Amino acid sequence: MFMPKPLHAFALAVTLGSGAAVAEGPNLGRPIDPADIAPWDISILPDGTGLPPGGGTPAQGERIFAQKCAMCHGERGKGGVAAAVVGGGPIDRIEAPKTIANFWGYSTTVFDFIRRAMPWQQPRTLTDNEVYALTAFILAENKLIGQNDSMNADTLPKVRMPNRDGFIIRFPDEI
Amino acid sequence: METTPDKQDLERLEAVAGNGLLDRRAFLRSGTAVAGAMMGYTFVRSAAAERLAEEPWSLAPGGISRPYEQRSHFEEKIVRTLSNPNGEPRTSHARTPHHLVNGTITPNGLHFTIVHSGTPDIDPDKHRLVIHGLVKRPLVFTLDSLSRYPMVSRFSFVECGGNSAPMFSKEPIQASVQALHGLASCAEWTGVKLSTLLDETGIDAKAKWIVAEGADSLALSRSFPVKKALDDAMIALYQNGERLMPGNGYPMRLLLPGYEGNMNVKFLRRLKLVEQPAMSYYETRTYSQILPNGKAFRFYFLQEVKSFITHPSPGLALRGPGFYEISGIAYSGNGRISKVTVSADGGKSWGEAALQAPLLPKAFTRFRMPWRWDGGPAVLQSRAWDEAGNVQPTRAQFVAERGETKEVPRVLGFPNQHYNSLTSWAVDAKGEVKHVYA
Numbered sequence: 001m002f003m004p005k006p007l008h009a010f011a012l013a014v015t016l017g018s019g020a021a022v023a024e025g026p027n028l029g030r031p032i033d034p035a036d037i038a039p040w041d042i043s044i045l046p047d048g049t050g051l052p053p054g055g056g057t058p059a060q061g062e063r064i065f066a067q068k069c070a071m072c073h074g075e076r077g078k079g080g081v082a083a084a085v086v087g088g089g090p091i092d093r094i095e096a097p098k099t100i101a102n103f104w105g106y107s108t109t110v111f112d113f114i115r116r117a118m119p120w121q122q123p124r125t126l127t128d129n130e131v132y133a134l135t136a137f138i139l140a141e142n143k144l145i146g147q148n149d150s151m152n153a154d155t156l157p158k159v160r161m162p163n164r165d166g167f168i169i170r171f172p173d174e175i
Numbered sequence: 176m177e178t179t180p181d182k183q184d185l186e187r188l189e190a191v192a193g194n195g196l197l198d199r200r201a202f203l204r205s206g207t208a209v210a211g212a213m214m215g216y217t218f219v220r221s222a223a224a225e226r227l228a229e230e231p232w233s234l235a236p237g238g239i240s241r242p243y244e245q246r247s248h249f250e251e252k253i254v255r256t257l258s259n260p261n262g263e264p265r266t267s268h269a270r271t272p273h274h275l276v277n278g279t280i281t282p283n284g285l286h287f288t289i290v291h292s293g294t295p296d297i298d299p300d301k302h303r304l305v306i307h308g309l310v311k312r313p314l315v316f317t318l319d320s321l322s323r324y325p326m327v328s329r330f331s332f333v334e335c336g337g338n339s340a341p342m343f344s345k346e347p348i349q350a351s352v353q354a355l356h357g358l359a360s361c362a363e364w365t366g367v368k369l370s371t372l373l374d375e376t377g378i379d380a381k382a383k384w385i386v387a388e389g390a391d392s393l394a395l396s397r398s399f400p401v402k403k404a405l406d407d408a409m410i411a412l413y414q415n416g417e418r419l420m421p422g423n424g425y426p427m428r429l430l431l432p433g434y435e436g437n438m439n440v441k442f443l444r445r446l447k448l449v450e451q452p453a454m455s456y457y458e459t460r461t462y463s464q465i466l467p468n469g470k471a472f473r474f475y476f477l478q479e480v481k482s483f484i485t486h487p488s489p490g491l492a493l494r495g496p497g498f499y500e501i502s503g504i505a506y507s508g509n510g511r512i513s514k515v516t517v518s519a520d521g522g523k524s525w526g527e528a529a530l531q532a533p534l535l536p537k538a539f540t541r542f543r544m545p546w547r548w549d550g551g552p553a554v555l556q557s558r559a560w561d562e563a564g565n566v567q568p569t570r571a572q573f574v575a576e577r578g579e580t581k582e583v584p585r586v587l588g589f590p591n592q593h594y595n596s597l598t599s600w601a602v603d604a605k606g607e608v609k610h611v612y613a
Contacts, residue, residue, distance in 0.1 A: 025375050026323050029306070029314030037307050040445055043386045043396065046454045072264060082264065091469045094343065094578040095590035098460055103471070106454045113456040117393040120264045120292065124394070167463060167473040174476045175383070175400045 042124075044112040048157030051111065055152030056133025058140035064130050065137050068119045077141055082120070086141040091166075101142040105167055107159035111135045111151075132156070191526030194519035194553050196501075197545040199529035255285055256353055258587050266291045268335075268587070269422065270357025273485040279504065279531070279539040280330070281360035283415050288422030289335055289358065292392045295442055299418075299426040302390065304410065308447035311377030318426050321410060324367040329409070330538035332506045334359035334478045335436040336462045339594040341586050345579040347599075347610045350586045352488040355598065355610070359478075361506070361539035364430050365413035369404045369446075382448035386455070387429050387440040397438045398452035399431055399476075407432050410443065433508030433537040434476050435593075437462050464592040467578035472593075480507035480567055481595040482515055482542065482559035493606030496550035501528075502543045507561035511535065514560040515542040521554035521599065521613040522569070528557070536562075553602040554613045570596045570612055 034041075044050040065077065074080035078087060088099030096102070100110060115131045117123050126134070136151040145151070145159055169175070189198040246253075253275045259267035271287045281287075288294075299318045307313035338358035341348045348355070382401050389395040399408075411419065411430040419425040424441025431438050437457055452458065452474070463473040482505035487493055501519075505512045511534045516525040528542035542557065560566045568576070573596035584590040599613040 025371060026320075026325075027375055028320035028323055029312075029316050029372065029375055030320075032305060032307070032313050032315045034307065034313065037305055037313060040305065040388075041307070041447070042394065043388070043447055043449070043453050043455075045449060045451055047451065049449075091465055091471075093581045094465045094467060095580045095582075095584060095588075096465060098463075098465070103460060103463075105459050105473075109454050109456055109459055112396075112453070116396065117292070117456070120392075123292075123392050163471075166469070167459070167471050168466075170472040170475040171477055172474075175402065175474070 042112070042116050044108045044115075046106040046108050046157070048108060048153055051108070051153035051156060052128040053153065054128040054132055055150050055155075056129050056131075056136050057150045058133075058137045058145075058147055060129075061133035061135070061137025061140075064126075064134055068126075069134070072120060077138060085138050091163075100138060101144065101162065103163050103166070104161055105164050107135070107139060107144070107156055107161055110138060111156060192518060192520070193524040194551075195547040195549055196517060196519050196524075196526040197547060199527060199544060201545045253285070255287065256357065262293060264292075267293065268358065270353050271360045272351075272353045273356060273483075273504065274352045274488045274491050277486075277502075277541075279361055279541050280415060281362055281539075283362070283417065283420050283423075286360040286362060286414070286420065286423055287333075287335070287358050288420070289436070290391065290422060290441075291395060294421045295391050296421070297390060297426060297442060302426050302442075302444065304427060304444055304446070306372060306376045306446045306448075308386075308449050309379035309382035310373075310448055311379065312375070314372070314376050316372065318412070321367050321412060321427070324371060326365055326412075327368055327409065328363055328365040328413075329407075329432065330361060330363050330535045331430060331432040332359055332361040332478075332537060332539050333430075333436050333439055334506075336464075336475060336478075336592045337589040338436075339481075339598075340589045340591060341584065342594040342596065342598070343578075343580050343591045344583050345581070346583050347612050348583065348586050349489070349610055351490050352483060352485055352598075354586055356483050358436070359506070361504075362414050363416070364409060364411040365416070366409045366411040366427070366430065369408040369410055369429075370406075372410065373404060378448060381450050384449050384452045386445075386447045386449055386453045387438075387443060388445040388447075389424075389440050389442040390444040391442050395437075395440060395457065396453060396455040397440055397458055398449075398455060399429075399434070399438055401448065403431055403434065403476075433478060433510075435462060435478060438476070462592065467576075475593055476508075478506075478508040479593065479595045480509065480512070480559050480561040480565045481505065482512075482557045482567060483598040484517070484555050484557050484600060487555070487602065487608050488600055489608045489610055491608060493548055493602060493608075495606065496548050499546050499548055500543055501546050501555060501557075502541060503557050504539045505530075505542055505557070505559035506537070506539050507559070507563070507565065508537055509561045509563040509565055510537065511562040512540040512542075512559055513562045515540075516558050517542070517544040518556045518558075519546060519553045522556055522597075525558070548602070548606075550604060552604065554611060555600045555602065556597050556613065558597055568596050570599075572596070 088102035255269040335358035484503035
């Protein structure tokens with residue numbers, strides 16, 4: 001689809017020296033090894049791409065949730081100063097509260113958001129196993145998986161969210 | 176401005192629509208006298224001026240120049256309104272006071288900001304931007320290295336997808352234009368075109384999306400199409416000539432002109448090229464909006480054509496019948512504003528407003544309309560068109576498609592998103608301005 005122009009630029013810079021490099025672009029970005037990007041590379045795609053090794057169960061997640069999450073999200077995630085992560089009514093009006101159970105399209109988003117952003121005051125302090133366990137607990141409390149289902153890179157993307165097909169791309173021509 | 180308009184001059188101005196709207200060229204034709212009379216909301220017809228006197232500040236040398244200029248202390252009350260002044264664990268909104276500023280550029284201190292977990296205090300020397308994923312060569316940039324790239328400047332509005340959300344209320348919420356529409360601002364942004372950097376990393380043919388991520392505590396993340404990256408996306412380093420304000424993403428933010436505010440990821444630290452969107456929290460939950468049939472729009476991207484009147488508006492009362500300038504702002508994520516019409520009779524008749532040059536794509540455009548208020552009730556509205564042919568829907572059209580709330584929401588609530596229909600201000604006989612639906 002796109003021509004790899006930078007390779008030409010790079011070759012020119014090497015043969016003609018810095019003058020040519022400036023004409024094509026300063027080339028001031030420093031190459032980096034994927035292994036060195038890893039600490040920041042936390043994006044999970046809906047097909048599970050990016051999910052780390054490890055896993056966790058609802059029972060494990062329940063304990064962590066009580067300790068680290070319930071003070072804001074309420075006991076068993078029913079809602080507190082921060083939104084409920086368990087439950088949710090029907091989407092019967094345009095201002096209906098959106099919840100994991102009634103709105104979210106992908107289970108991977110639950111993992112991705114908890115891992116990058118929660119607990120709110122100490123983000124990115126949970127281990128991957130803890131994030132899997134918390135994800136499993138929240139999905140199980142919402143009856144989207146069984147109480148004994150373990151969540152890992154293989155099982156999590158297969159959890160089908162109820163509102164998966166509830167979305168319309170507003171401006172597909174922009175993509 | 177010391178001259179007052181000759182009464183006959185005023186009478187000669189041509190009406191273009193009902194309830195006192197005058198031809199937009201009235202200013203030009205009738206010269207400065209009329210223009211002077213229309214400037215503000217304090218004009219009192221034929222009040223005799225007092226004898227002029229020297230004031231103390233004219234009779235002694237003034238203060239010392241400051242290294243960084245502060246505005247007059249008389250202006251200190253012109254501020255943004257805060258939704259979370261004590262920094263509780265939730266989102267913080269700061270809204271632009273559109274009724275207290277003028278022109279098209281929002282001063283940096285009054286540009287709206289939304290942060291979902293506070294404003295990080297980023298050391299610019301330690302900040303890094305990495306571009307990786309489906310590229311030929313993953314690269315890391317420092318602020319210093321980006322500062323050596325060819326730069327571009329462009330004026331661009333940024334608007335939160337939730338701006339104007341109170342307008343979804345089934346009943347008009349009494350609030351200022353700041354509360355209703357304050358989550359939109361416009362600045363001149365300067366930085367490096369993203370396509371310049373992608374030229375250096377190279378793009379794998381499979382890459383269709385880019386996941387952008389901030390260095391804030393939530394590592395706020397949004398996906399946007401590679402197509403936009405190669406069009407007009409920018410890594411913005413400067414805002415109205417100075418480095419970005421912290422709340423606007425210091426030291427660098429993604430600027431996607433015309434796209435939903437939240438996608439213009441602040442504190443930008445990572446861009447990952449991927450085949451499919453990440454379906455991040457903010458794109459599939461917060462900024463996906465529910466439709467009356469229970470489905471939801473996702474990837475709305477564009478902030479569609481919109482306008483609203485800022486002068487007069489609630490809080491800016493008219494002081495007696497006479498001449499006023501109705502003015503406001505119009506903008507579209509689809510390009511330039513091509514036309515704005517104004518009504519003073521609740522939409523029964525419309526006149527074309529003057530558009531203030533320069534007319535820039537995806538930026539605020541100020542419109543102006545001379546008006547002779549006869550002291551009777553009036554309902555003021557504006558309606559904008561963009562160069563792509565889009566027009567602001569009427570409220571009836573908009574509500575038929577997007578719905579209204581069942582309950583009256585809190586003024587700071589976000590019952591839904593992407594409201595771009597009309598705003599109506601009713602002027603009563605006392606000159607007070609109220610928000611109404613018309």
